[in-house]
Amino acid sequence: MKKKMLSIFPLLLFAAMPAYAQAPTVESIELSVNLVWVMLGAILVFFMHAGFTLVETGFTRAKNSLNIIMKNFLTISIVSILYYLVGFGLMFGDSAGGMFGTNGFFLSGREDIDFFVFQAMFAATSITIISGAVAERIRIMSYIMIAVAMSIIVYPIIGHWVWSGDGWLAQLGFTDFAGSTVVHLTGAIAALTVVIFLGPRIGKYTGKKVNVIPGHNIPLGALGVFVLWLGWFGFNGASTLAADTSLVPHVIATTLLSTSAAFVTSAVYTKIRFGKIDPSISLNGVLGGLVGITAGAADISILGSIIVGFVSGILLVEGVRFLDAKVRVDDPVGAIAVHGICGIWGTLAIGLFSTASGLFYGYGASQLGVQAIGVLAVISYTFLIVSVATILINFIHPIRVSSEDEIAGLDYSEHGSYAYEWSQTLLERVINGNDEKPEHGLGLADRLNNLGHGVVKSKTS
Numbered sequence: 001m002k003k004k005m006l007s008i009f010p011l012l013l014f015a016a017m018p019a020y021a022q023a024p025t026v027e028s029i030e031l032s033v034n035l036v037w038v039m040l041g042a043i044l045v046f047f048m049h050a051g052f053t054l055v056e057t058g059f060t061r062a063k064n065s066l067n068i069i070m071k072n073f074l075t076i077s078i079v080s081i082l083y084y085l086v087g088f089g090l091m092f093g094d095s096a097g098g099m100f101g102t103n104g105f106f107l108s109g110r111e112d113i114d115f116f117v118f119q120a121m122f123a124a125t126s127i128t129i130i131s132g133a134v135a136e137r138i139r140i141m142s143y144i145m146i147a148v149a150m151s152i153i154v155y156p157i158i159g160h161w162v163w164s165g166d167g168w169l170a171q172l173g174f175t176d177f178a179g180s181t182v183v184h185l186t187g188a189i190a191a192l193t194v195v196i197f198l199g200p201r202i203g204k205y206t207g208k209k210v211n212v213i214p215g216h217n218i219p220l221g222a223l224g225v226f227v228l229w230l231g232w233f234g235f236n237g238a239s240t241l242a243a244d245t246s247l248v249p250h251v252i253a254t255t256l257l258s259t260s261a262a263f264v265t266s267a268v269y270t271k272i273r274f275g276k277i278d279p280s281i282s283l284n285g286v287l288g289g290l291v292g293i294t295a296g297a298a299d300i301s302i303l304g305s306i307i308v309g310f311v312s313g314i315l316l317v318e319g320v321r322f323l324d325a326k327v328r329v330d331d332p333v334g335a336i337a338v339h340g341i342c343g344i345w346g347t348l349a350i351g352l353f354s355t356a357s358g359l360f361y362g363y364g365a366s367q368l369g370v371q372a373i374g375v376l377a378v379i380s381y382t383f384l385i386v387s388v389a390t391i392l393i394n395f396i397h398p399i400r401v402s403s404e405d406e407i408a409g410l411d412y413s414e415h416g417s418y419a420y421e422w423s424q425t426l427l428e429r430v431i432n433g434n435d436e437k438p439e440h441g442l443g444l445a446d447r448l449n450n451l452g453h454g455v456v457k458s459k460t461s
Contacts, residue, residue: 034242038114041238045121048231049076049128054224056132059215059280059333063409064136065419071131071143078144079124082151087123088116090156091164098168100160118238119159122183125235126155129187132333133195137202137406140414142399149389150190158186158378173367174374175354177251178239180295180346181378188340189382192329197390198400200330202407210325213332218280225283229259232290236297251297255290258297258309262289265313273317281317287338288316292346296354304353311349312342347371 053072057065079087086105092115093101104110127150134143161167162174162182176182204211215221236255240247266285270278292312293305300308319337323329329336351368352359359365393399405413412418 035114037243037248038118038238038241041234042114042118042121044231044234044238045118045125046076048121048125048228048235051224051227051231052125052128052132054227055221056135056224056333058217058219058221058224059132060135061213061409062216062420063411065216065411066415066417067140067410068131068135069419070140070415072128074140074144075128075131075147076124078147079127079151080120082148083120083123083156084116086152087156088119090152091119091159093164095160095164095166098161098166098171100157101164115241118241122179122235123151123155123159126179126183126187127151127190129184129335129339130191130194133188133191133331133335134198135332136410137198137400138194139397139399139401140410142393142397145393145397146190146194146386146389146399149386149393153389154190154382154385155182155186158182158381161377162374169374169377172373173357173370175299175350175357175367175371176295176347176374177298178236178294180291180343181374184291184294184339185343185347185375185378186382188336188338188343189379190386191331192336192340193383193386194390194399195329195331195336197387197394200328201332202403204330205328210328215280215332221280222283225286229286229290232259232294236294240298247298250302253302254293254297254300254305257302258293258305258312259286259289261306261309262286262292262313262316265310266317269314269317281320281334284320284334284338285313285316288312288342291339291342292349295343295346296350299350299354299356300358301353301355304355308346308349308353312345315341315345344375347375 049072053069056068056072060068084107088107088110089103089105090101093104096102107113107116110116127147130146130150131143159182161169162176164170201213204213232255233252237248237252240251262285263282266288267277267282270276270281289309289312292308292315293300296308297305316337319341320334323331323337331337348368348371350358351365351371353361354363354367355361357363357367359368390399401410401413
């Protein structure tokens with residue numbers, strides 16, 4: 001009897017459905033599939049923040065792990081709220097002279113909540129780039145204030161220029177499919193600006209010598225790179241904004257092959273350049289390849305994407321070395337090279353390899369010129385606004401921690417906590433003055449901040 005009742009239940013449920021319910025149409029099914037695809041992409045981009053957290057934590061010192069975790073959680077949370085309140089309207093509202101949006105704040109009058117969620121993840125991605133570059137010496141409240149400024153007056157304005165449809169760069173014909181410039185270059189220039197004001201970590205440079213300050217857990221960082229690579233399929237793939245059966249596979253393929261080429265190139269090039277395959281720079285090559293193809297994933301051929309990745313891998317290796325040793329910019333995880341140098345290359349590569357407008361396909365250099373204008377505009381605007389914001393924030397609340405706090409580690413000085421039990425035990429012995437082995441106390445802290453000799457070998461973001 002029980003089995004019979006269970007078999008009748010679905011029929012009763014169907015009979016109870018209102019008479020006005022309609023069978024799904026082709027249009028409604030297509031809309032649902034597109035919605036699911038974009039939402040899946042948003043979830044994958046959200047998961048990328050786990051990757052950023054793992055990478056930044058693994059490639060910095062253990063004593064700053066909790067601080068990095070907190071910065072990444074605060075970034076995704078604060079930026080999402082501010083993007084709802086202000087950023088989305090500034091980015092996609094009705095244009096004021098091609099410069100910024102004027103409505104749509106609080107999602108007023110907007111029904112495309114799926115699009116808002118997807119774009120909010122991009123905004124948070126751009127701003128979290130700063131976290132890795134400024135790691136190990138910035139006050140967390142200063143970082144939060146910088147993130148707020150980026151969320152309101154930097155990222156959404158640049159996004160409007162390029163992606164609103166009415167922005168002045170879009171009107172010129174500037175192309176950035178998924179954000180090599182809008183997301184990555186913007187974040188990298190902001191990071192560079194703040195790093196210049198912060199200065200290097202204690203012990204990074206001794207006279208003309210560049211000292212190695214190694215990360216504490218490379219396998220953790222490597223896992224983060226895999227997470228980012230996975231998430232990037234949603235980052236680029238869902239930027240189609242529809243489950244297009246011809247475009248989505250192409251975008252996924254170019255993303256995969258450009259990244260693979262960049263990793264192989266970085267590995268081989270470090271062998272040629274330094275005599276050994278450098279694991280951490282090679283991991284950085286993965287991210288450089290991802291950033292490099294992001295602007296042109298839909299516009300560049302599959303073969304072209306491999307070439308873009310090949311160049312990204314070389315630029316990444318030389319970019320890290322140039323910034324670290326020549327310009328003496330202390331970026332603990334290599335974020336500026338990955339997102340900045342490879343972001344510029346990826347944006348310009350459209351002018352060369354786009355099958356619809358590229359120089360190598362017989363369309364002249366006009367697209368390349370427009371891409372260069374966009375790159376220069378974004379660099380100039382970001383550097384100017386972030387410089388002013390950083391100066392004001394530093395005047396109100398010094399952005400850098402004290403030397404004592406930096407040596408103790410930001411986990412202790414900023415949060416009063418520890419990521420690892422051993423670090424708590426060590427610090428307690430030093431503070432209480434009962435360390436039976438002086439080499440484990442302040443002497444060790446000093447050596448950890450003055451490790452190595454010669455030019456730094458590697459970093460990852």
